[in-house]
């Protein structure tokens with residue numbers, strides 16, 4: 001049964017991003033400056049300007065997040081229950097209504113137009129994670145498994161589908177998965193393909209009408225997704241743009257609902273989702289990180305605060321009673337971390353998808369315009385968000401602050417557990433990369449930093465400190 005849960009987790013892929021639609025407000029002015037050469041699909045590096053956001057109700061947002069059908073297609077409920085007769089109590093969430101109260105947190109049920117009860121993956125497939133077994137809503141899911149072909153689960157479910165209405169519901173979902181399956185398989189467990197998934201969905205949809213086409217209408221993205229770690233939601237309260245490259249400009253509530261693109265087949269469906277998008281945004285921006293659960297040496301952390309103020313705050317901001325956050329994108333040559341993701345975003349090869357965003361019903365209120373660098377993120381709750389950097393290439397903060405400790409080949413220790421000394425994951429360091437493992441089940445667990453996109457170089461700011469200062473900063477980071 002666990003096995004099948006994980007199988008469905010893969011399918012999560014199906015859920016990703018969505019663009020909701022609604023009134024064309026005058027957000028254009030707030031969409032941020034174009035790059036120096038006036039390219040509307042690029043943003044300059046440096047400070048990211050704030051844009052006005054629609055107000056929303058955070059409590060209503062949580063209810064919508066865990067109950068509303070913003071992903072409108074999936075497998076019939078009856079087929080799901082044949083695959084997984086019971087829900088693990090550890091997967092239940094408070095605040096879920098009706099059928100959802102008995103479903104695992106990553107699935108949401110609704111009754112479709114033909115009267116078929118359908119279950120679909122929701123945002124929490126990727127945006128809820130566990131630390132030492134505890135489920136944390138808003139933490140990126142660093143264990144999600146997108147390494148297998150999602151069509152396998154579709155076929156499994158198909159065996160349990162009965163009658164014309166269920167078959168039609170299943171078929172609609174199966175067609176979407178068929179369209180995106182080639183673009184969402186990662187080579188490492190925990191790596192997340194959401195960005196590529198979004199481009200693949202756009203390739204299959206007419207931006208003007210949202211109508212789905214089984215054959216792509218524009219060139220689909222490259223098949224292999226660039227590896228990404230999912231950022232925690234609680235940073236969004238401070239960030240002026242969404243995503244590592246700050247590509248998400250304008251109305252964040254609409255950009256975040258790109259996850260509905262899997263099944264929203266008309267502008268009316270998008271408008272229905274948009275009606276509660278600002279509430280979900282309000283929930284996300286009000287979310288606070290969990291407190292560090294282990295002892296902290298307060299005196300050492302206080303020493304660390306001063307080191308941080310001198311060496312780190314110019315990029316990451318300050319914390320405590322008087323806090324600040326500069327919202328700065330650091331150019332690739334200065335940050336030195338793996339450039340693959342930011343380069344792919346800005347080298348022109350994805351511009352057709354940025355044009356799709358512009359041509360979509362929300363084009364006036366959102367703009368896809370990445371900068372050629374990475375945002376220096378807020379560090380709130382940083383103790384919890386391992387593995388580190390945008391590609392998850394570094395297992396813990398001790399290694400992030402001292403590049404000599406970063407393993408070239410590694411995997412999370414099994415069973416996975418939290419390491420309060422290194423602040424992050426207990427790790428098993430390996431002598432060789434994926435190629436050394438014949439068994440594919442073993443190979444997908446290996447983080448091989450010599451593979452494209454997985455590099456663990458750069459961000460050498462901790463190396464410049466002496467050992468005592470590094471130790472102090474590490475202690476301070478636990479308190480954020």
Ligand code: HEC
Nearest residue numbers: 012013015016123126192194230231235242243244256259
């Ligand atoms: C298939 C996995 C997946 C699903 C499903 C998903 N996301 Fe995400 N989300 C990601 C990844 C990966 C990123 C980081 C991408 C990047 O920064 O380039 C992200 C980033 C975000 C961010 C920006 C965070 C930041 O700090 O910039 C927000 C907000 C967000 N998602 C909201 C949502 C909402 C709301 C939903 C459901 C409607 C959703 N996501 C569904 C994977 C997913």
Ligand code: HEC
Nearest residue numbers: 311312315330335337374375376377382388389390461462
């Ligand atoms: C010049 C700007 C700059 C300075 C100075 C700087 N950082 Fe960073 N930091 C960044 C950027 C940009 C990233 C994101 C890099 C990436 O994800 O590829 C980052 C990432 C991080 C992360 C990982 C975040 C994540 O998403 O996993 C931590 C932790 C961190 N920095 C801590 C520090 C500490 C501690 C210092 C001081 C010793 C420091 N930084 C100094 C720019 C800076």
